[in-house]
Structures are given as structure tokens and as C-alpha cells.
Amino acid sequence: MSPFDAIRGKVTARQVAESCGLKIGRNGMACCPFHNDRHPSMKIDTRFHCFGCGADGDAIDFISKYCGLSLKDAAIRICNDFGIAYDTGHYAPPARAKPAKTDTQVFKELEDYCYRVLSSYLRLLKRWEKEYDPRDADDEWHPYFCEALKEISHIEYLLDTLMYGDISDRASLIINCGKKVKDIERRFKLINPGNNRDDN
Ligand SMILES: [Zn+2]
Known part of the structure; x- marks a missing residue:
């Protein structure tokens, strides 16, 4: 399983944003960390979207952008921070059908x-x-x-x-x-x- 698969459906953009110290209001709005935002213009829940600068994505995108990491490193970091198990060492190729008998x-x-x-x-x-x-x-x-x-x-x-x-x-x-x-x-x-x- 890749770290991307491990995270999918488990961690929301809101959770990772909060783990970075972002203050999110009850209405799910926050000041966008990706532009100079004085009034909360980022809607953040499962995904995030900024109505000011157009920043948009999921939890992995958020960490990648916020911490300046590649998407893969961002995913690994989320796995580590949230205690999600993943294993990049065991890539299982799709099972090949048995060759037909002669x-x-x-x-x-x-x-x-x-x-x-x-x-x-x-x-x-x-x-x-x-x-x-x-x-x-x-x-x-x-x-x-x-x-x-x-x-x-x-x-x-x-x-x-x-x-x-x-x-x-x-x-x-x-x-x-x-x-x-x-x-x-x-x-x-x-x-x-x-x-x-x-x-x-
Ligand atoms: Zn923004």
C-alpha cells in the first residue's frame, strides 16, 4: 500500500491544517496560509479551497504546500503524524493469470x-x-x-x-x-x- 492509499479517506485537510496550528472557525473558514489573508477566505473540511488565491486540494496537498514537501514526502509525514500504517516496500504487482495449460x-x-x-x-x-x-x-x-x-x-x-x-x-x-x-x-x-x- 502506498502512503497515498493509506491516507485516502482517513485524514481530512482540516485535521492536518489544525495539526499545523491553523485556526479554523466554527463555520469551517480559516485565514489562508498561502496568501496574505486578513479575513478568513479558505473553506476547509475534507479538502481545502481558498476563495482568495484559489489554493485547493486535499490533506496531502495542504501539507505539501504548507511545509514545502513533495506530495510523497507530505503523505509519509501525514502517515507518521497520524499513526497510519503504510508499507512502500511491498508493491504487489497485479496477480498474473496462470498460463493456460498446453x-x-x-x-x-x-x-x-x-x-x-x-x-x-x-x-x-x-x-x-x-x-x-x-x-x-x-x-x-x-x-x-x-x-x-x-x-x-x-x-x-x-x-x-x-x-x-x-x-x-x-x-x-x-x-x-x-x-x-x-x-x-x-x-x-x-x-x-x-x-x-x-x-x-
Ligand atoms: Zn489563499
């Missing part, structure tokens, strides 16, 4: 996402295959076991494609299986809340 980056992210979800799913399927393995020939097959039998080789194939396929195979996998991957991810959250991350 197509390659988007593709890579989708690829990584598919790989993450599918490899988690594969591990889950392999666990189901063991855990729900029917003990006896008469046991009814658990749906998870059926799903494992049905899906494992397919998911392995998809993961192989993602790892070793050429770009067009990988791209068509992402396009064709995007919805399936999303559905799997959603199911993970239902089945294994908090355990759907795969950092491998």
Missing part, C-alpha cells in the same frame, strides 16, 4: 489420472479375488468375486496400454474409457472412503 499437459494429466484410478481398482479387484473366493463348490459367488474375474484382465490390458501403448492408443483409451474411469473413482469413494488414493 494440450500436452492436459493429456498427461488425464493419462496420470486414468492410470492412478485403474491401478487402484486393479489392486482392489485382486484383493476381492482372494477375499471372496468361494470356499466350496456350492457357495454362491460373491458379486465382488464375479467382478474381479470379469474385470482383472481387462484392467490389466488398459494399464498396459497406458504404459506401453503409442500415443494414439493412449488417446483413444482416455476418450473411450474416461467415463468408466470416472465411475470407478466414484465407486472407490463409496466403498473405501479415505482409501481411494493410490500413491504408487
Whole structure:
């Protein structure tokens, strides 16, 4: 924040004029310090204006003129006198928009996402295959076991494609299986809340 911004709306011309010892009447009129004024001809409130010499401005202008300071030094002086915090050392340039992702980056992210979800799913399927393995020939097959039998080789194939396929195979996998991957991810959250991350 600049000292100008810090002062804006906080300190009136009247306040700084009074701090300089200027006598201001109840009607807000004062003898103008900028010309030889015998009868009060300066109206002073938020800003000041002299009907005699035309001097005009705000608190910063007043101090600048009255003390012979640059506008910036006047502003700093007001900040100091009135205990206003400002920091000229931290000029923050306007935040720059993030550069748009390139197509390659988007593709890579989708690829990584598919790989993450599918490899988690594969591990889950392999666990189901063991855990729900029917003990006896008469046991009814658990749906998870059926799903494992049905899906494992397919998911392995998809993961192989993602790892070793050429770009067009990988791209068509992402396009064709995007919805399936999303559905799997959603199911993970239902089945294994908090355990759907795969950092491998
Ligand atoms: Zn004047």
C-alpha cells in the first residue's frame, strides 16, 4: 500500500491544517496560509479551497504546500503524524493469470489420472479375488468375486496400454474409457472412503 492509499479517506485537510496550528472557525473558514489573508477566505473540511488565491486540494496537498514537501514526502509525514500504517516496500504487482495449460499437459494429466484410478481398482479387484473366493463348490459367488474375474484382465490390458501403448492408443483409451474411469473413482469413494488414493 502506498502512503497515498493509506491516507485516502482517513485524514481530512482540516485535521492536518489544525495539526499545523491553523485556526479554523466554527463555520469551517480559516485565514489562508498561502496568501496574505486578513479575513478568513479558505473553506476547509475534507479538502481545502481558498476563495482568495484559489489554493485547493486535499490533506496531502495542504501539507505539501504548507511545509514545502513533495506530495510523497507530505503523505509519509501525514502517515507518521497520524499513526497510519503504510508499507512502500511491498508493491504487489497485479496477480498474473496462470498460463493456460498446453494440450500436452492436459493429456498427461488425464493419462496420470486414468492410470492412478485403474491401478487402484486393479489392486482392489485382486484383493476381492482372494477375499471372496468361494470356499466350496456350492457357495454362491460373491458379486465382488464375479467382478474381479470379469474385470482383472481387462484392467490389466488398459494399464498396459497406458504404459506401453503409442500415443494414439493412449488417446483413444482416455476418450473411450474416461467415463468408466470416472465411475470407478466414484465407486472407490463409496466403498473405501479415505482409501481411494493410490500413491504408487
Ligand atoms: Zn489563499
